[in-house]
Amino acid sequence: MLNFGYFICLLFIVREVSGSIHATQYGNGYFYNFFAGDGKKGDNEPWWDASYKCTTYYQVGLLVSITSVGIQNDVWELLDSYGSDRVTYIGMSDREKEGLWTWVNGQSAMKGQGYTNWGGSEPNNYNNEDCGCFKSSTQQWNDEDCDHFYGFVCQQAQSRITPEQFTTLTFGAANSRISYEKAHHKCIETDSRLVVITRDELFQKIQNDANRSSSIKYWIGARQSSIGKFTWNNGEEVDLSKFSLADKLSDIKGQKCLALGNNGLEVHSCDENLDYICEYVVPWDLKKSQERSDYMVGEDIEIDCTATGYPLPNVTWHRDRHPVPSNTDDVFQTAVLGKSTLRIKNANLRDTNRYRCFAENVHTKAETKAYLDIRVHPHELTRIVDGKNSPASRNLYSSDEISLPSDQVIQPHEHTAGETDNSK
Ligand SMILES: [Ca+2]
Ligand SMILES: [Ca+2]
Numbered sequence: 001m002l003n004f005g006y007f008i009c010l011l012f013i014v015r016e017v018s019g020s021i022h023a024t025q026y027g028n029g030y031f032y033n034f035f036a037g038d039g040k041k042g043d044n045e046p047w048w049d050a051s052y053k054c055t056t057y058y059q060v061g062l063l064v065s066i067t068s069v070g071i072q073n074d075v076w077e078l079l080d081s082y083g084s085d086r087v088t089y090i091g092m093s094d095r096e097k098e099g100l101w102t103w104v105n106g107q108s109a110m111k112g113q114g115y116t117n118w119g120g121s122e123p124n125n126y127n128n129e130d131c132g133c134f135k136s137s138t139q140q141w142n143d144e145d146c147d148h149f150y151g152f153v154c155q156q157a158q159s160r161i162t163p164e165q166f167t168t169l170t171f172g173a174a175n176s177r178i179s180y181e182k183a184h185h186k187c188i189e190t191d192s193r194l195v196v197i198t199r200d201e202l203f204q205k206i207q208n209d210a211n212r213s214s215s216i217k218y219w220i221g222a223r224q225s226s227i228g229k230f231t232w233n234n235g236e237e238v239d240l241s242k243f244s245l246a247d248k249l250s251d252i253k254g255q256k257c258l259a260l261g262n263n264g265l266e267v268h269s270c271d272e273n274l275d276y277i278c279e280y281v282v283p284w285d286l287k288k289s290q291e292r293s294d295y296m297v298g299e300d301i302e303i304d305c306t307a308t309g310y311p312l313p314n315v316t317w318h319r320d321r322h323p324v325p326s327n328t329d330d331v332f333q334t335a336v337l338g339k340s341t342l343r344i345k346n347a348n349l350r351d352t353n354r355y356r357c358f359a360e361n362v363h364t365k366a367e368t369k370a371y372l373d374i375r376v377h378p379h380e381l382t383r384i385v386d387g388k389n390s391p392a393s394r395n396l397y398s399s400d401e402i403s404l405p406s407d408q409v410i411q412p413h414e415h416t417a418g419e420t421d422n423s424k
Contacts (some may be wrong), residue, residue: 001244013057019092019204021151026286026370027074033060034078036088036151044149047131050089051057059165063091064101066134066141068115075153076139077371082151084136085414087144089152092132093144098125101132101143101282109141117141119309158285164201166309168363171218172276180268183219183276184233186188191311191362192278194221196232197260200242206260217266219276223260230258234310242264283313286370295376301344301351307359312337313368318356347376348355 017056020042021268023034027103035043035053045053051063079088091104100125101109108114109132111148119135123143131146134153179225189194197220206218210318221233230238238258243265257270260277268274289304307313317324317333317340324333324342333340356371 006344007229010175017223023075023078023082023369025078025368026158027077028068029158030071031131031156031158032064032074033058033154034088034151035154036082036086037149044147045089045152047093047146047152050150050152051091054152058154060154061160061285062104062154063089064155065091065105065114066117067103067105067107069156072115072117072139075134076136078153079134082136086136087142087147087148087150088136089150090132090134090136090141091155092141093117093130093146094125095146096124098130099123117324133240140216150193154285161284162201162360163199163284163308164205165283166282167193167202167213167279168282170278171205172278177273177275179273180219180223183274184221185275187278189358190278190280192280193233193310194219195277196221196234196277197237198232198234198236198239203242215262217259217261217268217274219274220258220260223226224256230256233416247296266325279310280363281308282363283307283309283361283368286357286359286368288357288370288372289373293373295347295351295374297348297376297378299347299376301342301347301374303342303355303372304339305342305357306339306357307368308338309363311361311363313359313361314363315340315357315380318358319353321356324355344374349376349378352376379404 019038021036022043025032025034033054035050035058037044043053054061054063064071064075066075072341075088075090075415079086087392092101092109093104094101096102103109109116111118117140119138119142122141123129123132123141127145129143129145131144133142133144133150134140135142153206170190170192172183178186184194195202195206197206222238223233225231230240232238252267252269255270256267259266259268259274285306285308287306289302295301305315305317307315315338316336324331326335328335329344330345332377333342335341340357342355343358352375354371354373356369358367358369360368
């Protein structure tokens with residue numbers, strides 16, 4: 001058995017631990033990870049261990065610093081479905097100096113200095129409490145003992161996440177070397193593909209490991225096309241200048257495929273029998289085509305949500321925790337692999353809601369989501385009151401006809417207020 005047979009993504013191993021919760025989310029330019037356990041099992045940790053798990057063990061940033069109402073909302077969105085009695089560690093403490101509350105990113109968590117959301121009489125340092133928690137029951141913060149076992153939320157700038165965090169590599173058995181075509185199909189059998197090495201980081205990662213053995217060569221996911229160029233199996237052209245090719249192309253008969261050898265990339269006849277490396281990628285990098293929240297009655301709304309991964313993820317918009325239908329005329333989604341478009345035709349006040357975008361593929365071990373609050377404002381209603389013409393619309397409700405979730409407050413649109421004033 002070869003050493004690198006154990007070269008498996010850490011995140012993947014941890015996700016397999018029974019009795020543990022792992023949820024991920026994108027929002028406000030951050031990637032959030034929530035880890036928790038069942039009782040003291042899984043990922044419930046004292047505060048310092050939680051902090052260590054974010055930075056070093058899972059390598060997904062720092063314990064979350066809730067320095068804005070947007071981040072506060074993201075954290076609640078992440079925790080909301082995991083019970084109202086939950087207490088979760090967040091990235092603040094006054095361990096350095098009693099009473100001086102500081103986020104792990106260095107910003108102040110003191111009342112009156114930027115955004116805070118402490119509970120009524122908190123922080124009260126009851127029996128010398130030095131670590132910050134998010135209480136799901138109130139969605140407010142409390143200081144608690146640092147040695148309790150709680151779940152925790154990590155936060156990483158979206159710009160700093162890398163594909164390698166989401167990629168799991170598997171190496172073919174060393175004693176069963178096969179042709180490129182057979183290796184290609186072996187990977188497909190496990191919903192994987194021959195590895196695509198378009199980033200130096202992944203190349204280095206594999207190369208470091210492959211160097212431990214002397215003469216093993218691996219099929220990777222690139223071959224020569226009919227027009228002579230080498231193409232990765234995701235369609236991208238191979239940048240051969242990045243690699244030092246050991247062999248002259250003209251010396252090789254038949255169709256040519258790329259392999260990874262001891263000295264880097266090599267060209268071989270596709271019929272040779274070599275080892276191989278498969279990869280799969282859990283869904284990540286959820287992106288919405290726009291972050292705009294405020295719309296006026298009568299507008300057409302169209303928002304894409306895209307996700308990366310291999311196999312390409314299924315992406316689905318939800319509203320009220322149910323999938324948005326695909327077969328209706330006014331509010332619907334159209335999905336292709338890796339992307340779904342939320343469409344709201346001729347928006348009305350009832351379309352005000354929280355919309356969630358989920359991504360999953362066959363390898364998903366955790367919930368990956370982003371969300372968007374859409375608010376539709378009664379602009380057209382004001383224009384009728386003003387005696388002006390209004391476009392034909394199915395949406396001319398008076399506001400008292402509309403029942404909204406209690407947490408949704410419709411604010412008058414600024415533009416509307418200005419128009420009303422001018423007409424007087
Ligand atoms: Ca304290
Ligand atoms: Ca307290």
